[in-house]
Amino acid sequence: MKPERIKPVIRLIVPLIIFMAISFKGMSNRILIPMDDSQKNHLKAYGISFWILKTFEMEMDWLLNYRGGSFMVNYTQQFASEMTVRGVSFEVISEGQAGQILNQISAPDVNMDAVKLQKAPKVAVYSPKSKLPWDDAVTLVLTYAEIPYDVIYDEEVLSTKLPEYDWLHLHHEDFTGQFGKFYQYKDFPWYREQKKEAEETANKFQFANVPQMKQAVAKKIAEFVSGGGYMFAMCNATDTFDITLAAEGIDIVDAMYDGTPADPTANSKLNYDNTFAFKDFKTIPYPYEIEFSDIDNQPDERGLLESNDFFSLFQFSAKWDPVPSMLTQNHKTLIKGFLGQTTAFKNRLIKPEVIILAENKPAKEARYIHSTHGKGFFTFYGGHDPEDYQHRVGEEPTDLNLHPNSAGYRLILNNILFPAAKKKKLKT
Structure with missing residues (x-):
C-alpha cells in the first residue's frame, strides 16, 4: 500500500x-x-x-x-x-x-x-380514589423508591383491569364491607365519602349492598392470584380478605352495613377451605368493636410494649428455598415491631402449608407470612407502618427521607422484586 x-x-x-x-x-x-x-x-x-x-x-x-x-x-x-x-x-x-x-x-x-x-412486574395498588385520613406504607415506599404503580379499586377489579398487572397490593382495606369498623366516625367527611363511593359502585354492578360487593371483589382477587398473580397485603387487608372468603353466602355484618342483622350462627358456618392463610378463626360481629376476628393478636394477649416489641426473620436455605430467602433479605435479622388495626397473626390459626417468614416467639405470633395459591403467590405483613409504632387516624405520613435504611420497609420492597426473578422449580 x-x-x-x-x-x-x-x-x-x-x-x-x-x-x-x-x-x-x-x-x-x-x-x-x-x-x-x-x-x-x-x-x-x-x-x-x-x-x-x-x-x-x-x-x-x-x-x-x-x-x-x-x-x-x-x-x-x-x-x-x-x-x-x-x-x-x-x-x-x-x-x-x-x-x-x-x-x-x-x-x-x-x-x-x-x-x-429479568423483568420488572407491572404494579397495581388497590386503594380508594378518595383521600383517606391514613396513609399506606406501600404507596409511601414505592413513591420514595421511585417505583411506578397504578391505583385501581373496586370498579377496576370487577371489570377486566386486574389481569393487566403482575403484582397487586391491598391497601389498608376492609373486605367485610364494614368500612373498617369505624362506625364511630360516621359523621366525618372522609367516612361519608368512602361510604358514598362504595355504595355507588355496588349499585353500578347491581349488588344488594357493599358487603356483597366487597366479597365479589375478594373473589376476583383470589382468581387473579390463583391464575399466577402476586398479591401483597398489610394490616387489616390481610385478615378481612380471608374472613370474607370464608363467609361466602353468610351474613357476618350488622344492620347498619347491609340493612339486616348478622347471622348469630355465622361462626359455625365459615368455610376455611376458601381462605388463603387462616383456619379455625371466629369473627367478631359487634359493630362498635374495632376488630374483625380472633386472628389478630390483641395488646392484652401480646404482653408487649414499644420498648420490647421486636420480631425475628427466619433464615432459609438460599439454594433450596429461594422464594422465602428472597422475601427475607435484609441487613437486620431483628426488626422493631409496629401496630396496626391488624398487628400480628396467632400462630395456631395459620394453615400448616403457610410459611412463617418472621415471628415474635414470646407472643406466639407471626408478623410476616407467605404461601402459594394456585399458580400464584401471596404475602401477608401485619401492622400499618414499619416506622410509626402506633399510627393514629389523621397523623402526618411518615417521611422516608428520615428512614432510608428501614429494615421493616425493606420487607415490602423484597416483594416488589420477587416477581422479577427467573422462574425455576422451587422446593416451596
Missing part, C-alpha cells in the same frame, strides 16, 4: 481501536450494589434495580444472603450516574471480582445463591 494511503487508514483504525478498548473496559466491569450496613439508602437501591429492569430490560443478579442481599449488574456510566444522583451506594468491580463472588456464593456449603432478575 502506498504511504499516502496508509495515513487515512490509520486515522480510521486508531479511533476505532480506542473506542473498542473503552467499550471492552466498560463491558468487563460490573456494578455491585451492597445491601449491608455500608448501603446509604437501602430503599432507593430497590428503586434503582427496578428502574434498570424496567427501562433497559437488562438482567441483574440478586445475591441472596451476600452482604445483606446485594444486587449486581453490568457496568454502564448511565447506571453509575443515576445511582449517584439517587444517593445509592455502589462499587465498580472487575469481571474477575464478580466471578469470585459468584464462585463464593455457589459453594455447596455456603447459604447463599444468585438469582437472576
Whole structure:
C-alpha cells in the first residue's frame, strides 16, 4: 500500500481501536450494589434495580444472603450516574471480582445463591380514589423508591383491569364491607365519602349492598392470584380478605352495613377451605368493636410494649428455598415491631402449608407470612407502618427521607422484586 494511503487508514483504525478498548473496559466491569450496613439508602437501591429492569430490560443478579442481599449488574456510566444522583451506594468491580463472588456464593456449603432478575412486574395498588385520613406504607415506599404503580379499586377489579398487572397490593382495606369498623366516625367527611363511593359502585354492578360487593371483589382477587398473580397485603387487608372468603353466602355484618342483622350462627358456618392463610378463626360481629376476628393478636394477649416489641426473620436455605430467602433479605435479622388495626397473626390459626417468614416467639405470633395459591403467590405483613409504632387516624405520613435504611420497609420492597426473578422449580 502506498504511504499516502496508509495515513487515512490509520486515522480510521486508531479511533476505532480506542473506542473498542473503552467499550471492552466498560463491558468487563460490573456494578455491585451492597445491601449491608455500608448501603446509604437501602430503599432507593430497590428503586434503582427496578428502574434498570424496567427501562433497559437488562438482567441483574440478586445475591441472596451476600452482604445483606446485594444486587449486581453490568457496568454502564448511565447506571453509575443515576445511582449517584439517587444517593445509592455502589462499587465498580472487575469481571474477575464478580466471578469470585459468584464462585463464593455457589459453594455447596455456603447459604447463599444468585438469582437472576429479568423483568420488572407491572404494579397495581388497590386503594380508594378518595383521600383517606391514613396513609399506606406501600404507596409511601414505592413513591420514595421511585417505583411506578397504578391505583385501581373496586370498579377496576370487577371489570377486566386486574389481569393487566403482575403484582397487586391491598391497601389498608376492609373486605367485610364494614368500612373498617369505624362506625364511630360516621359523621366525618372522609367516612361519608368512602361510604358514598362504595355504595355507588355496588349499585353500578347491581349488588344488594357493599358487603356483597366487597366479597365479589375478594373473589376476583383470589382468581387473579390463583391464575399466577402476586398479591401483597398489610394490616387489616390481610385478615378481612380471608374472613370474607370464608363467609361466602353468610351474613357476618350488622344492620347498619347491609340493612339486616348478622347471622348469630355465622361462626359455625365459615368455610376455611376458601381462605388463603387462616383456619379455625371466629369473627367478631359487634359493630362498635374495632376488630374483625380472633386472628389478630390483641395488646392484652401480646404482653408487649414499644420498648420490647421486636420480631425475628427466619433464615432459609438460599439454594433450596429461594422464594422465602428472597422475601427475607435484609441487613437486620431483628426488626422493631409496629401496630396496626391488624398487628400480628396467632400462630395456631395459620394453615400448616403457610410459611412463617418472621415471628415474635414470646407472643406466639407471626408478623410476616407467605404461601402459594394456585399458580400464584401471596404475602401477608401485619401492622400499618414499619416506622410509626402506633399510627393514629389523621397523623402526618411518615417521611422516608428520615428512614432510608428501614429494615421493616425493606420487607415490602423484597416483594416488589420477587416477581422479577427467573422462574425455576422451587422446593416451596
